[in-house]
Amino acid sequence: MGRAEQHFGSKSLRLGTSRLKRIFPTTENRSRAAVHRFSMVVHRFYVAVHRFYMAEHRFDMPYNDFDSLWHDFDGACNHFDKLEHHSSAPAFIPLRPPP
Secondary structure, three states, X not given: OOHHHHHHOOHHHHHOOHHHHHHOOXXXXXXXXXXXXXXXXXXXXXXXXXXXXXXXXXXXXXXXXXXXXXXXXXXXXXXXHHHHHHOOXXXXXXXXXXX
16 A cells, blocks of 8 residues: 555545445445435526526516416515515514614
């Protein structure tokens, strides 16, 4: 075993796969985990593209089915969340003025 291998451990550790091997000892489970992580990356990309599209074309969407109505509502909720976080107005009206 060379000096670098003593320092870094096995080749799988240098490649970053030893954590997966510890959590998922069989190859089948490792491949399932890799497929799941890849599908989550694809899903996050799809959601980001969809939200950008909805922000641009929110008002010219036809309300012919529940799906488009729901996505329009989701886009509106995200829009108001952004307004709430970035506006200088408070998110709530206090019942009495601060002292």
